[in-house]
Amino acid sequence: MKRWLVIAILLLLMLAAWFSSRQPAINSSPTWDQQVYIWQRVWTPQHGDALVASHDLFSNLRVLGLQVHPQEGMRKIAVNTRLLKQDGRPLWLVVRLDGQLQQLDEATIYPQLQQLLQQWQTAGLQVVGVEIDHDAATARLPAYQHFLQQLRQQLPSSLQLGITALPTWLSSPALSGVLQQVDSSVLQLHAVLSPEQGLFDGQQALGWVGQYARISGKPFRVALPTYGMGLIGFDAQGAQVESESTQHVAGNLQELSVAPQQIADFLQQLIPLSPKHLRGIIWFRLPLASDRRAWSMETLRAVITQQPLTVNWQVEFLPQPQQNGLYDLNIQNNGPVDAPLPREVHIQAEGCLAADAVGNYQLATSSQQPRFVRIRSEQLRAGQSRPLGWLRCQQITPGGTDVIP
Secondary structure, three states, X not given: OHHHHHHHHHHHHHXXXXXXXXXXXOOOOOOOEEEEEEOOOOOOOHHHHHHHHOOOOOOEEEEEEEEXXXXXXXXXXXXXXXXXXXXXXXXXXXXXXXXXXXXXXXXXXXXXXXXXHHHHHHOOOOEEEEEEEEOOOHHHHHHHHHHHHHHHHHOOOOOEEEEEEOHHHHHOOXXXXXXXXXXXXXXXXXXXXXXXXXXXXXXXXXXXXXXXXXXXXXXXXXXXXXXXXXXXXXXXXXXXXXXXXXXXXXXXXXXXXXXXXXXXXXXXXXXXXOOOOEEXXXXXXXXXXXXXXXXXXXXXXXHHOOOOOOOOEEEEEEEOOOOOOEEEEEEEEOOOOOEEOXXXXXXXXXXXXXXXXXXXXXXXXXXXXXXXEEOOOXXXXXXXXXXXXXXXXXXXXXXXXXXXX
């Protein structure tokens, strides 16, 4: 009897294992690696803090080292090689060739690239590849293919060669020839639309990844945004772009941003598709404490680790010493994700004599029923706070504060 019971249990276990193997692994994430771009042209001590904080998140660093622009000419970025050597992660040297260049000056670019590569290696950096970032017009892809072919011959065989690719190239028969010259590529999914369409469109991006996976016979990754930008004087004639730093240019400023939930939703749809040859995600760009338009490191970590992106707003009441009933108010983001300041904050209190708003808010009602309304939007990073205003009341109603996102 016991023998038959053991056999029955074994059969049930085998059946359960077989049934489990037949179910689609929709909730399991592919083994995609996570990398990050370091794109700042000026290095600061904040880079050291960001490298330490991100060490467990990213396997490789893609570092902007050389830029060629039609007006500025060739510019080497003064990266902090000491910090990168101390960090120890494998590096990609990224060369940015502006898409407005009429032609690629091979006789100048190749030697400069070789010299910079040697400098990095002499400094003890673990350079594993060179990435060319060139937003070439689709009609110029055959010339770009020739440039890459010649570059491949000049680079050491131990180094990988990669490029960034644009969705606009997907319709070109020349794309396959370009991809044949490199070991891998990065499909850029952000800042490829007209400004009125925003920085990122998840549904379009899914379609582009699917198309690219069918064309590319080699490993590729996708570049996803973690930032916003400002457009100054945006009109039919174009606009100036304001990114990490303020340009102090007069004109109307329009802010574009990508919400963390947008990217999290995109990844949740991409995971079960598991496109062929897709190897990972490269995030643009490494968050710095002073980079006000980039996500915080906490938010980026929450998206990568698939944490719930819930916002937890709290109003701080700070009583002023020897000022009976006078409170300064702060709005604080206690959640794991950056978010725009809430639209309104309602305070229930008794015996209010006066109140006023400061900063991004104005007082919309009388002091008896203080209601603070946002007049200027601002992204507030996780863990940060902003002044809201002040009030003088006899008593603040416990649990009577209402924050409207």
